[in-house]
Amino acid sequence: MKNRFLTISLWVVWITLAPFSGFAQDAPPKEEKKREANLVELNELDKTIKLDIRYARADNFVGRAVYTEARAFMQRPAAEAVVRVHKKLKKKGFGLVIFDGYRPWSVTKIFWDVTPEDKRKFVANPKTGSRHNRGCAVDLSLFDIKTGKLVEMPTDFDDFTDQASPTYDGATKIQKRNRELLRKMMETEGFTVNRNEWWHFDYKDWENYAIYDIAFSEVKAEK
Numbered sequence: 001m002k003n004r005f006l007t008i009s010l011w012v013v014w015i016t017l018a019p020f021s022g023f024a025q026d027a028p029p030k031e032e033k034k035r036e037a038n039l040v041e042l043n044e045l046d047k048t049i050k051l052d053i054r055y056a057r058a059d060n061f062v063g064r065a066v067y068t069e070a071r072a073f074m075q076r077p078a079a080e081a082v083v084r085v086h087k088k089l090k091k092k093g094f095g096l097v098i099f100d101g102y103r104p105w106s107v108t109k110i111f112w113d114v115t116p117e118d119k120r121k122f123v124a125n126p127k128t129g130s131r132h133n134r135g136c137a138v139d140l141s142l143f144d145i146k147t148g149k150l151v152e153m154p155t156d157f158d159d160f161t162d163q164a165s166p167t168y169d170g171a172t173k174i175q176k177r178n179r180e181l182l183r184k185m186m187e188t189e190g191f192t193v194n195r196n197e198w199w200h201f202d203y204k205d206w207e208n209y210a211i212y213d214i215a216f217s218e219v220k221a222e223k
């Protein structure tokens, strides 16, 4: 009898609290006083920026495509800053390869749900959202203009190990040189590298933007 009472009580607690926990969340968190989204496509600003949108293919950590379109968007000031980095790199013989930019909130939710607990420092909690959801984060690397290929970095994109840290010291000289070049050039335009991922950069104005769940196909083409 006592046990039954306890079971029923726990159910009541669960049903009451579920809407406030991760269980029932199906919409992004609401925030006041944020800017309207002004997402622009990186390739529309500069066609020579390369795209390698792994989330539109199955070769990503989820194991299936989570984007229906291989496109990369950011808020206009952030997108223009990325283009400036790309142009500066050209003079040094390199260019930018984009893995991901703006990411709809519902995709962040998928990432969280499929990631084991011990690896969750590499993905954003949908309760707070990600700077990718605000259109102010970008995952990227460098390509060599001569070969057109990705340069060597300490790890691949979305490598969920300590070697992905931008301060990991065990990489080769060339890998570290490339990682530092990317970081230095991004920092000149107001980006900060993530402490767990050498490929992830946040734009300085991210706090001004909300967490959006606009599908790529719904992004307004603004010139």
Ligand SMILES: [Zn+2]
Residues within 6 Å of the ligand: 132, 137, 138, 139, 199, 200, 201
């Ligand atoms: Zn990222």
